[in-house]
Amino acid sequence: MRVLLSTYGSRGDVEPLAGLAVQLRALGAEVRVCAPPDEDFAQRLSGVGVSMVPVGPSARALTTAAAPPSASDLPRRAAELIAGQFEVVTAAAEGCDVLVATGMMPAAAGALSVAEKLGIRSVSVTFQQLTLPSPHRRPLAYPGRPFPPEVTDNRVLWDMDAQSINALFGEALNTNRVAHGLPPVDDVRDYVIGDRPWLATDPVLDPWQKTPGTPGTPGTPGTPGTPGTPDLDVVQTGAWILSDANPLPAELIAFLDAGTPPVYVGFGSMPMHASRDVAEVAVEAVRAQGRRAVVARGWAGLALLDGRDDCFIVGEVNQHALFARVAAVVHHGGAGTTTTATRAGAAQVVVAQATDQPYWAGRVADLGIGVAHDGPVPTVESLSAALATALAPETRARATAVAGTIRPDGATVAAHLLLDPVRRERASMSA
Template sequence: MRVVLATYGSRGDVQPLAGLAVRLREFGAEVRVCAPPDREFAELLAGVGVELVPVGQSVRDLVTGPRPAPSDLPKRAAALVAQFYDAVMGAAGPGDAVVATGLFPAAAGARSAAEKLGLRYTYLALQPTVLPSAQHRPFEYPIQPYPPEVTDNKALWDLNIGAMNALFGEAVNTHRASVGLPPVDNVRDHVLADRPWLATDPVLDPWQQSAGLDVVQTGVWTLPDERPLPADLVAFLDAGEPPVYVGFGSMPLSGAKEAARVAVEAVRAQGRRVLLGRGWAELAQVDDASDCFVVGEVNQQALFPRVAAVVHHGGAGTTTTAARAGAPQVVVPQIVDQPYWAGRVAASGIGVAHDGPTATVDSLSAALKEALTPETRARATAVAATIRTDGTTVAAKLLLDAVRE
């Protein structure tokens, strides 16, 4: 059988699907991944022998280029719905299964294609704030804010239905009509379907079921990384005490140069060396001092056990990788689910949640001072031993068993 995996997002959206693809192939399934055409995603999938079906615009170009106007959202949403519908229609066939995640319009297009073909469809959440629950708020689209006086989570999730319909309902239903499918009056729940999966670790993200939604928490989806660390990086690591890693992944920072300066000064204030992850923000060295090293895309699974702490943006993947490594964390959240993960890191005792997206030398230095305590290190080490590593196996077996029923 064949499984079509679909996403539109950053590396944090693509890499988990690569991990599931590897496991599905081990169980004898054929896999195709519909994802953005970015070179790094193509190389990632090619490296594990999985076919990429390129869809839409480069995400890196979109993220690092001029910011689209809010008024462009309906047009961009409609394009993603149509592009992912066409991609899944071309990649899937009778008896196949479809798993979709990433930006909502992309998942909506994949959902419509699965419906048109009569295929099993599963929505994948890589973080919990897209799934209705009394335990947390829905994330908020800036152009569809919730009334500030509404603080009850259940009431906010009820409002979320209207917000999602306002943002995406026309794009989804106009396209459905064009391909002969009936309209839906609740686009959010239509895309989530009745039994979505949540690919997060139950220790870091203890999901509690809510009425009306049967969420299956599989554990996090990890792609094992066997790449060696670059020789010059190993030499830097070996030359002194473990450094503090600072990186923001695929997040663009409006003041990347200033962010690098702040990070370097804050780490040095703690008497530590600095390891800057260049990322999409293009962080760079601020001087020629030998206590700072800049690294590009690297095997974080091998790197994080060798650092004193990890300062990052709070993406689900980076949070989990650092947690598995037992590395204390300082999370400087930027958007969407990242404040949630910052809160979970703090609540778990494995690091510190920075207050807001913009750090100063003083604020980051204070957060690092707490993260670098022996108590935080001990707690991070203890939690690392509890993180599950079988998420892709659980998901692959669930999917293949369901299709064979």
């Protein structure tokens, strides 16, 4: 059995696929991943024995560019991503039994169109629920397309979201679909989500709130939705976690052993264009709390600004093992980092930058396992105050308690949901 996992995005869009790929291989499937051509992605996947097919431009180069994409740039970039999906994913998907599509919406739309063209079963997956229409919350706004402040009805806002997505990506998607013999789609968002999307997040950290009358139990078919309410049958598998057996570097272990638990500071794939200032602010805030610091370089290239022995710089490292040994984790609020820190029982300070990160910051605060920093640009004073709350004994106790509720088996659940229907179908055909 052959499975293709397709994504385009940052580390947070690739790492979960590595976790799923390992579980699929354990069940006997052949797996390959289509992902951006960044070296760290290829190394991560090859490290778990999974081949990667590069697609599109470097995600790191796009993310760390000096200027973020403007609203006028998005349709052009979408057209390039979708064309690349048709070119690369079509070849990679030949002979596959199922395709999993995730990542940026235009890329997912292209990958799902390829599966449609080849007659392959496909599944649409998201690693945060904010792209799934719900009357309980408003959608995220795209750059340059803010929602009118006077509109507060969530259902109206979701209709406007669909219109924005069609305006940004519809022409590019349908041009490519028609060129490959497929009919155009009327609603890009509905096409990508489908009527049974998967939500690969932990139900404690990220509970999906069902609307009365919509399908009920995650992972199983439900009853039809009532008129006027979304009828998405969301399958929440749990987060796709890749267990990391790599030991921490000896030098890092020596640093950890040399004093009280430090505070980890890292912003993952976020560019943090004022990275020098951010690193300096963070270290000063940590020192103000009488703590040492472990600073992760990340895509922002954070660096230490002095030679004092109370700080240690790290690159790629076993985050779960490290987070279990620190006093708190200061991070950007990516879904993966938030889940890892929560599983490790670490108190958190989330300095959210964009997209879904404010949501994860809010979840951390709501669960009482850390602090949502007020705004994306910390000062020594604001970060030190947030750390004081995160480092309080009651926050640590709550973080330890919540850690025991996080499910570790999401990738296993998803692997069975992918493969079992194909196996049953083959068994019935051969009977």
